[in-house]
Amino acid sequence: MMDEPQALAAFAALAQENRLRAVRVLVKAGPEGLPAGVLASAVGVSTSNLSFHLKELEHAGLVHSRREGRSIIYGAAYPALSSLVAFLMKDCCQGHPEVCAPAVAALGPCCQPQGATA
Amino acid sequence: MMDEPQALAAFAALAQENRLRAVRVLVKAGPEGLPAGVLASAVGVSTSNLSFHLKELEHAGLVHSRREGRSIIYGAAYPALSSLVAFLMKDCCQGHPEVCAPAVAALGPCCQPQGATA
């Protein structure tokens, strides 16, 4: 469950070009994550600058890190991302399921929960 | 389909307490929308200040407005919100459906698309 301060921190973290790119690269990279240096190349910024942004993202709870040898591996915090989506779209329908069903459909192709057919 | 500049504008718009509140009130209000004055009371700011924030939200494409008599009615731009969610979570699974299925489940209670059972 996400509260307002957490959501604000998360949105602020995502409202920056290089941070948004970093998160999206990590989301696509999957649970394994990526070393900081690889991520810096993928995003297209200096390691110094990326480090600054990763600290912001980690503080916002959107990524986590672990050391592996000389590298620090960063990964997307999927539960936080899910909670953020839920926070934003909570109670979105109010008797009009069609207004936010597209949000569900948008996540569809790779993430079918139990029993979905579409 | 949302591109990076649009997503950045949307996240920046959501990264402000009063704007995030306004959007959430509108999301819950449904397709009918709410007059600016009512929204200002709901959010807890002056009409002048809310007007500033609504302009930002509208510019980011997250809300739309229409005049009705003396009032201006604001409503959530549901398609933009859905696209934003999709942009953030695109290609999230990479062979691990369980990592982002919770994002789908989070939208579940009110927005079951065709055939979902959970």
Added chain:
DNA sequence: TCTAAATTTCAATAAGCAATGAAATATTGA
């Protein structure tokens, strides 16, 4: 047309954030 209601605009003030490069820290292997 005059007044009231609803909202926006404007100018001024105040505060927080990103980019840069050099130096520091931590880990590994010889």
Added chain:
DNA sequence: TCAATATTTCATTGCTTATTGAAATTTAGA
């Protein structure tokens, strides 16, 4: 312990954004 690799830290500089209250705009109704 020494050198190399990977990453973070720090200080400086420059830019963008929020708040406030008064004045202006637009619509409605008598």
